[in-house]
Amino acid sequence: LSLDTVRDFLTREEDTIIFSLIERTRYPLNRPAYDPDYLGAGHGHGHRLNASFAELFVSESEAVQSKAGRYQSLQEIPFFAYRVPFTLAPPYNFTSDLYPAAAFVNVNDAIWSVYFNNLLPLLAKNGDDGNYAVTVDSDLACLQALSRRINYGRFVAEVKYRGDQQTYTSLIQSKDRDALMKLLTSEAQEDVVKRRVEKKAVVFGQSMALGGPTETGVNNSSQATFKVDPSVVYNLYDQWVIPLTKQVEVEYLLHRLD
Numbered sequence: 001l002s003l004d005t006v007r008d009f010l011t012r013e014e015d016t017i018i019f020s021l022i023e024r025t026r027y028p029l030n031r032p033a034y035d036p037d038y039l040g041a042g043h044g045h046g047h048r049l050n051a052s053f054a055e056l057f058v059s060e061s062e063a064v065q066s067k068a069g070r071y072q073s074l075q076e077i078p079f080f081a082y083r084v085p086f087t088l089a090p091p092y093n094f095t096s097d098l099y100p101a102a103a104f105v106n107v108n109d110a111i112w113s114v115y116f117n118n119l120l121p122l123l124a125k126n127g128d129d130g131n132y133a134v135t136v137d138s139d140l141a142c143l144q145a146l147s148r149r150i151n152y153g154r155f156v157a158e159v160k161y162r163g164d165q166q167t168y169t170s171l172i173q174s175k176d177r178d179a180l181m182k183l184l185t186s187e188a189q190e191d192v193v194k195r196r197v198e199k200k201a202v203v204f205g206q207s208m209a210l211g212g213p214t215e216t217g218v219n220n221s222s223q224a225t226f227k228v229d230p231s232v233v234y235n236l237y238d239q240w241v242i243p244l245t246k247q248v249e250v251e252y253l254l255h256r257l258d
């Protein structure tokens with residue numbers, strides 16, 4: 001584990017996030033899928049009363065994946081906590097680079113709220129075509145990609161801690177959040193990440209025409225329309241993805257000596 005390898009992981013995860021956002025834009029907003037009243041009171045056996053279709057779909061999907069061992073890997077953290085044991089396959093002996101007492105740190109509740117309240121309205125056009133299952137399935141793909149990226153801050157923090165153990169240890173002991181935040185921040189790196197994801201949204205989300213203006217058929221004109229607005233992706237990283245990743249890093253570090 002090194003700063004280069006964890007940054008490579010974050011870079012690859014950008015592709016997954018952007019492709020999942022592009023997939024979600026295929027469907028209209030489909031508001032009833034998120035409205036707790038749509039299913040009627042008391043629906044959802046074993047779930048919280050008045051859950052939305054999206055909540056039920058995600059928690060049922062995660063239960064299946066939990067059974068299949070998805071959450072045996074520390075890179076994956078479910079949005080709902082279950083008692084569904086891993087039973088579908090023999091266990092794999094995962095090694096972990098995380099400090100066990102800090103590995104639990106995650107901001108999935110914040111990711112859930114940002115995704116549905118802030119991001120989805122920018123992504124999906126108003127409308128209702130009734131395709132709630134595929135719509136919410138594509139929400140789940142977005143949520144999982146965002147969660148993996150943001151909660152990977154634990155691995156980034158571990159690398160940074162090991163790289164400068166003395167300085168981090170004294171800041172952790174004095175519980176100095178602000179100083180930890182400052183120490184782990186690289187504004188130059190954040191700028192690279194934001195400009196790169198915006199560019200990926202341009203490249204991945206444009207229509208391809210054979211015989212277009214360039215040999216690859218990529219449409220470079222300023223008239224080009226994109227499946228997901230590149231500025232939305234830039235702002236997603238600027239306002240939520242990077243700040244939440246840093247929040248994970250700080251929380252992880254605060255538990256690094258437990």
Ligand SMILES: O=C(O)C(=O)C[C@]1(C(=O)O)C=C[C@@H](O)C=C1
Nearest residue numbers: 156185186187189190193242245
């Ligand atoms: O690459 C790092 O050093 C990270 O900590 C990750 C990250 C990010 O979220 O992309 C977060 C904080 C830094 O300021 C720069 C980038």
